[in-house]
Amino acid sequence: MVKEAARYTLVGQKLYRKGFAFPFLRCLEVGEAEYVMKEVHEGICGTHIGGRALASKIAKAGYYWPTLRSDCMNYVKKCDKCQRFAEGHRAPLERLHSTTSPWPFCKWGVDILGPFPMAPRQIKFFIVAVDYFTKWVEVEPIATISAERVKRFLWKKIICRFGIPTEIVSDNGTQFAFRSMVEFCEGLGIKQIFTSVEHPQSNGQAEAANRVILKGLRKRLEEAKGRWAEELPQVVIPVEIGESSARTALFEPSENED
Template sequence: MVRLDFPTTYNEGKYEALIVGLDLTKAVEATNMVIHCDSQVITNQVNGDYECKGEKMKKYLEQAKRRVNELQVKIVQIPKGENEQADHLAKAASAEYMITPDKVLSFIQLSPLIDVVDVQEIGFESNWTTLLVSYLKDGTLPDGKEAARKLKVQAARFVLIKDVLYKRGFSRPYLRCLGPEEVDYIMREVHEGICSNHSGLQSLVHKLIKVGYCWPTMQKDAQIYVKACNKCQRFKNIIKLRMEELTPITAPWPFAQWGLDIMGPFSIAVRQLKFLIVGIDYFTKWVEAEALAIITEKNVQSFVWKSIICRYEIPRVLVSNNGKQFDNDSFRYFYSQLGIENHYSSPAHPQANGQVKVMN
């Protein structure tokens, strides 16, 4: 069941359905089939009884005949009253919200198939697959021993099936190789077509591979396409946080300014030790650390007294995060009595990158 999401006439719609059906028949490798069509015009044009007029209709007829000649197909005209099942599916596809019956394949088509076919057939001689196809089909090698060797090595990763080039994969199905003329259409269908979500660069590349396509410059072409997508640029998520300058923290002399943080829990050691309280001097990068079984206000205060004040004198500034072990009445009273300034950073390692956003 195909929904044509573009302007079309009655006969053009019939041809679109016929061509899609023939393509699906070929995809499942069926070779002998009978097509029942309630259109007298389409049936007689394909069978050669009617003459086709109009350039667009001639293109449809040409593509339909080409597919019919590849298969053993017989097209039979039937009365419209005997085509109720197809009419029912057509009404379901044309509804505002397409309702798909069980076990029925359905998709939305955004452009005429004759335009897609024309795009795919133009310029094949100049694309990157030319040498590979020539070698795999006829054994043709380029001039030069080194160039011939490289082509043989490269061709080992490709296979030619019914004159269509595919790339082999270790853990995935064969990928259809696309020329430059087909790339834009395929990316547009995956990025903006049915069930698309205007995905970003990496997601778009993964989707292209998942649906079974590949070409050498996928990453670069996808990046250019996403950047040029009008809807992506207009409606993508934008970080709305207000930008603020970070305050660099510098120390005027050794052991005047320390950063404090708690790490853990780690694997339990002797005496149930599983946490680590760390102090780092901003000037010398000297580290003082102590293992703890529990992290309480009293233990943090004891660490500052024994490992910092008693060894290196009273510091000028202590920098810590907003953890309750550092931000409490007891600890604030402790450093205020000693004349120590206390700065709070965001909840991360205070010494990270040497840049800390100070919150007074």
């Protein structure tokens, strides 16, 4: 009891737990814990993440209660949207193929998704780009697909923000293989790597981001499909910062004070 009590302290009238990897974590009562779980899981910036990721996100926000991990796991199991839109199919295991990128923002995977239900300003598609090194994601809704639109996206979202990449991986659709697009890349010294439209796995980084984004949109929108462009930034946030992997999610900071 004495050892356990040493891990807690009072600040004013609030009880806090001393953490190993985090600053003081405020201890919550039952009602407060339920509110925090609901807000983080499905609130304004919530994207219906899994139980372990939810517990980790709450701890990073500065909150704690003894049954945090188990409560988060049970909360996700009872979430209607999480159960209805969960991925029920798992592809058979395959040998992993390594992809190399020597430094951040050197190699990007680019893809276009759509058409989606018509959004304001006749938006029906979006472009997604993923950096192979950092897994950083850039997304922009668009009304039409063209080489000029792709060039503007690359210039505005990638080149002006992160510098000129050395390689861009995309399918061999007209918008990427059109003459003006090829000349644009050659002029900047960017190497284009084309994959087959029938074999999207060759651009695995972009495909992985696509799955997470589409999954998040389904959970947030349900019947309000026309609002997908408005919800896109909120869905991209957890893709950019990265959700906990199975390995890091098993690490419990509050149990490693000693």
